[in-house]
Amino acid sequence: MNTFSKQPPGIQAALNQESAPARSERIQSSGRIPEARLTSLGRRRSLDLLSVIAGAAFCVGMAMTLHAEPTHSITIDGNFSDWATVPSHSDPVGGPGVLHDGIPDTHDTDHSGPNDIPVYVNHPDIDLVEYKFTHDASNLYAYFRATGQIGRTISNASKHGRYYVIVTLDVDNNLTTGYPVHEGGYFPTSAGYDMNMEVEYYDGVFNTGHYLNHGALNQPELDAAIQDQTNGIVRVLPGTYDYYSQWVWFDSPGAGSYQLPPPDNNASITFVADKGPVYQGIIRIALSPDKHEAEMVAPFRGFMRSPGGDPIIALGNTIGISISLEASPELSPQPNTEWASDTGNPILGYFLEHPEPQLKIAPFVQNGNVVLSWLNDATGMKLQRTPSLTVPDWQFVGGSDTTNQMILPIGSGSAFFRLMEP
Ligand SMILES: [Ca+2]
Ligand SMILES: [Ca+2]
Ligand SMILES: [Ca+2]
Numbered sequence: 001m002n003t004f005s006k007q008p009p010g011i012q013a014a015l016n017q018e019s020a021p022a023r024s025e026r027i028q029s030s031g032r033i034p035e036a037r038l039t040s041l042g043r044r045r046s047l048d049l050l051s052v053i054a055g056a057a058f059c060v061g062m063a064m065t066l067h068a069e070p071t072h073s074i075t076i077d078g079n080f081s082d083w084a085t086v087p088s089h090s091d092p093v094g095g096p097g098v099l100h101d102g103i104p105d106t107h108d109t110d111h112s113g114p115n116d117i118p119v120y121v122n123h124p125d126i127d128l129v130e131y132k133f134t135h136d137a138s139n140l141y142a143y144f145r146a147t148g149q150i151g152r153t154i155s156n157a158s159k160h161g162r163y164y165v166i167v168t169l170d171v172d173n174n175l176t177t178g179y180p181v182h183e184g185g186y187f188p189t190s191a192g193y194d195m196n197m198e199v200e201y202y203d204g205v206f207n208t209g210h211y212l213n214h215g216a217l218n219q220p221e222l223d224a225a226i227q228d229q230t231n232g233i234v235r236v237l238p239g240t241y242d243y244y245s246q247w248v249w250f251d252s253p254g255a256g257s258y259q260l261p262p263p264d265n266n267a268s269i270t271f272v273a274d275k276g277p278v279y280q281g282i283i284r285i286a287l288s289p290d291k292h293e294a295e296m297v298a299p300f301r302g303f304m305r306s307p308g309g310d311p312i313i314a315l316g317n318t319i320g321i322s323i324s325l326e327a328s329p330e331l332s333p334q335p336n337t338e339w340a341s342d343t344g345n346p347i348l349g350y351f352l353e354h355p356e357p358q359l360k361i362a363p364f365v366q367n368g369n370v371v372l373s374w375l376n377d378a379t380g381m382k383l384q385r386t387p388s389l390t391v392p393d394w395q396f397v398g399g400s401d402t403t404n405q406m407i408l409p410i411g412s413g414s415a416f417f418r419l420m421e422p
Helices: 011-015 043-063 219-229
Strands: 035-038 128-135 139-146 162-170 195-202 205-213 245-250 268-271 284-287 293-299 318-327 340-343 347-351 360-366 369-373 382-386 405-409 415-420
Touching: 128 318, 139 162, 139 318, 162 293, 195 293, 205 284, 205 293, 219 245, 219 268
Parallel strands: none
Antiparallel strands: 035 415, 128 139, 139 293, 162 195, 162 318, 195 205, 205 245, 245 268, 284 293, 318 340, 318 347, 360 369, 369 405, 382 415
């Protein structure tokens, strides 16, 4: 996400200062946890009971809806019909003389002062014209539409282009932590950005989808942040554009350089630098066939945890979002040596609404099994069961956090179910 001052690839390069100026178990009120009861009564009676109780669970969920930004179920597949009901934000169609809040809509990235006016650069591939942002129970999603082709980079013997799809996040809804985006050459500016979810294309191909943290003001603070991150910890602190770390998160203990400690010990991370090598972790992106549109996902878990163990990104939090596209100059329509970027107006005060899981028990028995289901938006929530509510012993139902339906055998006793947020 930088300009010519970017250092050569190498892990340390990513972790060191860049040249300036280029720039629980979440137990909620019990009313939020829909519960459904399964019994092993005779078939006819049990079916009636299941149906009634499943209906009651649905009503509990409805009563607690907060009417903030609702969840949406998004599949990263290059089909954008799943975005149809997500609120749209527009950005000017760039061109000579086109201003956005007094700033050339597509512009160079060489300016870093809060009151600077960067210079117009013609680069349709980074001309953002529409963007959207949404979430579900365990992921953040962003949508982008550009005048030109997203992710297009030159690849030949002498030129190796770069393109960045950037979502900058104020993860604590606090302007005093993080940094203002003008420090990176992004305008119009806004402040408080602590972390990114980002994709780099390099030399004609996807390079990495990574998380960034800008919570350091100098090299010792950056060194400390990196040490924390090898243990899955992010401290949300005042930062600056010039000091950051970036990592790819893998849902595998051995795929990355650092296996994380419990409870994330099934995951590992690798710190990455711009310009490769390629790592495919949990941040994914898909483009439309004409490459004018992109959809991207960043699971909550990759943002890591606070020192106290709380996820940095969690349902119920409020965040701020800034969207940018940025590219190196080789594919600009006219001879040009300037990098270019385009930044949308920020989405501020975005409340990560709890999904409406609508836990249900099917009103029939399937080959001696009971079918429990919940909305696809709530995939990522964890189904738990207990044989009694008097002395509860809630146990995770294995595999339930990657689906929205479980088919379970009917045993000899009673069973009660609930969905828990991740
Ligand atoms: Ca899709
Ligand atoms: Ca634009
Ligand atoms: Ca902040």
